[in-house]
Amino acid sequence: MSASQHAEEQVTARNNVRVSGSGTQPMLFAHGFGCDQNMWRYVAPAFEADHKVILFDYVGSGKSDLESYDGERYSSLEGYAEDVLDICHALDLRHVIFVGHSVSGMIGVLAANREPDLFDRLVLIGPSARYVNDLPDYQGGFEQADLEGLLQMMDSNYIGWANFLAPVIMKNEARPELAEELEASFCSTDPIIARRFAEATFFADNRADAANVTVPSLIVQCADDSIAPQSVGEHLRETMKGSTYRLLDVTGHCPQLSHPAQTIEAIREYLSTASSPKMA
């Protein structure tokens, strides 16, 4: 086995990488805080005809290899960005279209700043450069105390509803296409890992990183999103030079779940526009 094959197998196992699609240009879908690659279940297949679709779980999420979890590496978003770059290198991906949901928007920004030549475009769905308010100039949407409330509630949940974490084997009459393996893994997370991911996500400040991005990007903003309010998306639109801003008239933070058709259309439309040159 060659060294590159070995690296590919290692990273594939570590990040539960799934590759599909008949196109050549890679589209790398990155899930956000909370769940795993299944978040893309209604969106990713739409791009398989024209692209090479890559799904993965960050180490610590979904069906990734928990043995590979390193508390220090994943205590900041840089560690998650390394996962993205590791996958690009191991699979030898070029001209990558990175699609990141929620916190993965900023993870994509960090990865693209580290190695801009790897990426052709970034698609950021519900991104936020900073969740905590920095008044008077910046409205992130949250106060520090709100986020501490989230962490406390997560702790309580991990003690109170083991069912939520444990594999749930149940027939889903409403969506019979969902396989049992999905039931077993979706949203199940080690509580310590989940808490650290939450801290890395919600206490990050990536405004400067966003300002440095040179890869052309699409910002998909939901009209009524309690996690990434419009003020946050607008801030990114102003900060990220050469970005395209798309406001979806939907409620919620997960349009790829709640409104997959609109999400697909927004991404398709953006990809159909001529690629603008990278910012200097």
Added chain:
Amino acid sequence: MTDRAVITQEGTAGLIDRIPCGFVSFADDGRVGAVNATLLEMLGLERENVVGNHIEKILTVGSRIFYQTHLFPLLRMHGHAEEIFIMLRAADGHDEAALLNAVRRQKGEDWLTHCIFMRVRERKKFEEALLRAKKEAEAAREKLDTHRKELEAANAQLEQQALELELSQQQLNEHAIELEALNQALNERSTQLETQRTIAQDANHAKSAFLASMSHELRTPLNAIGGYVQLIEMGIHGPVTPGQADALAKVARSQRHLLRLINEVLNLAKIEAGSVNYDSRPIVLRDVVNAVFPMIEPQVRDRGLTSEIDVSPQLVALADRDKTEQILLNLLSNAVKFTNAGGCIRIAAGDGGGSPGRVWLQVEDTGVGIPPDKLESVFDPFVQVDVSAARRAEGTGLGLAISRDLALGMKGQLSVKSIQQHGSTFRLTLPAA
């Protein structure tokens, strides 16, 4: 959980309002369609505050994030959720902890999520206590881990040090073995040298004894030669012709030279054999000079040399007077011998200088001097430096060797400085009295 009957606000208002749990039903976009009286009472809200508004309105901020990142995806993907802990926000701002069960079901075109909330005030207290205990246990475990790591590190360090100690011990052992070997070699060498020294000493003693006895054996016939020559010269055996007288004089001169040579060899042998006694006592150097110089004065004059004496009567040495006079006489005869007409012989003396407790007496000449490479060997027996055949005939080559041995025997020294063609200075240093 069953969805056999579709629950609606209109049809079941009476029943639903009376159950002891909160109930709320909302669409995928979060808009609330129905709420029961129990939940309204729990949160102190009016029905119109809730119905038509977003479900997030009755959640704390943390719960909203949790709803968006966990609960909504879970319901969307799984269609149900059980026993989820969630914080509700009441009208007066206080928070109500609740456990939530939910199902997501299709109704016509829409999807509705029906939720039951069970208040868990008491349970929350227990859970908080449990959580605290868990956190404390984790903190304690982390502390233990840290200690364990520190101990492991210390242990590793100790092991390393032990290893280093063992290594240095090994090195020391190796050095010790090497030193032992060296020591043994040195001891062997020392023994060899000791043996050689003994052999050399024995040989020297044998040589001196041989010389002493040989000198005696030689002196007897030489004295006989001298005595019979005198008898012949005196005409006891008949008249002597002028030619015979001349030959006899030559025989007599040769006999005297040979006798002097043998006497000096005998002296040197005695000194080296250690059989000479020194009678050390205070002697005034000026007295020594006064006693010796007249013996040499005629020769000084005969050779056309001038002389100078600069010796203070204050200078007193602790030495054997006879031996000191013998040394001075030898130095003066050498000076006269090796200084050409018109030259000068100077006797000087002094004390201390570089060496306290010492006095010195020296003889300077303006003679031929000694080449630098020969300075060391002038004190060796039978050595004369660059001398003509005539001069060699006048000396035995033993004078300086004897003089130095005598000086050493008196705990003194004999040294020389010389510049070629400008003269030599021989200095005798003796202990001061």
